[in-house]
Amino acid sequence: MIHPPTSGYLWVSIESHRCVACRSVVTWVGSRSLASLPGVDQNALLSRVFELADEARSDVDHPFGALLEVDGDIVVEAHNRVNTNRDLTEHAETRLVRVLQEKNLLGKLPFGTVYTSCEPCPMCVGAMFWAGTRLVVYGLSHDRLSEFTTMPGAAPGGFAISAAEIGGRAAPPMAFSGPYREDEAAQARLGFWVNS
Numbered sequence: 001m002i003h004p005p006t007s008g009y010l011w012v013s014i015e016s017h018r019c020v021a022c023r024s025v026v027t028w029v030g031s032r033s034l035a036s037l038p039g040v041d042q043n044a045l046l047s048r049v050f051e052l053a054d055e056a057r058s059d060v061d062h063p064f065g066a067l068l069e070v071d072g073d074i075v076v077e078a079h080n081r082v083n084t085n086r087d088l089t090e091h092a093e094t095r096l097v098r099v100l101q102e103k104n105l106l107g108k109l110p111f112g113t114v115y116t117s118c119e120p121c122p123m124c125v126g127a128m129f130w131a132g133t134r135l136v137v138y139g140l141s142h143d144r145l146s147e148f149t150t151m152p153g154a155a156p157g158g159f160a161i162s163a164a165e166i167g168g169r170a171a172p173p174m175a176f177s178g179p180y181r182e183d184e185a186a187q188a189r190l191g192f193w194v195n196s
């Protein structure tokens with residue numbers, strides 16, 4: 001049974017693959033609370049991607065982490081490797097997609113949730129979409145991230161469009177849920193950029 005999308009966060013919750021699979025009832029608790037998914041500790045998964053962001057920073061890469069969860073289990077973890085691999089496209093989410101493909105696990109993406117420490121950029125939204133991702137939960141918002149990466153007095157760079165806006169115009173739609181625990185999510189960024 002596929003529930004019809006409605007709007008906003010309610011749509012995010014009821015469009016989840018878990019409803020499609022009718023594995024359990026999904027309850028959405030407020031606009032900034034994580035959905036209650038039996039057998040899935042979403043707060044623990046968010047904590048894990050924050051740890052992955054710390055690990056990236058320890059490797060002198062940019063502080064971002066991501067993972068794929070299916071039925072409560074972590075399938076693959078990844079973090080930014082832009083500096084390690086000398087590849088500007090090695091964001092945490094694109095890295096996640098590449099590792100999944102290397103392991104022949106891309107088929108799991110439509111049935112899971114990607115957790116990421118920060119709202120994905122348009123490049124990563126596109127990579128995840130074409131790989132089959134339909135649901136993403138993130139910590140830090142792009143707007144909050146811009147406060148760290150934008151020099152004082154300068155105009156914010158990057159794309160002036162949210163991940164949810166891009167995903168909502170895709171077919172099939174790609175749902176985003178966040179931001180969550182932004183102060184905590186911001187910790188890995190403190191001091192990394194000039195303005196942080």
Ligand SMILES: [Zn+2]
Pocket residue numbers: 091092093120121122123124125
């Ligand atoms: Zn990205």
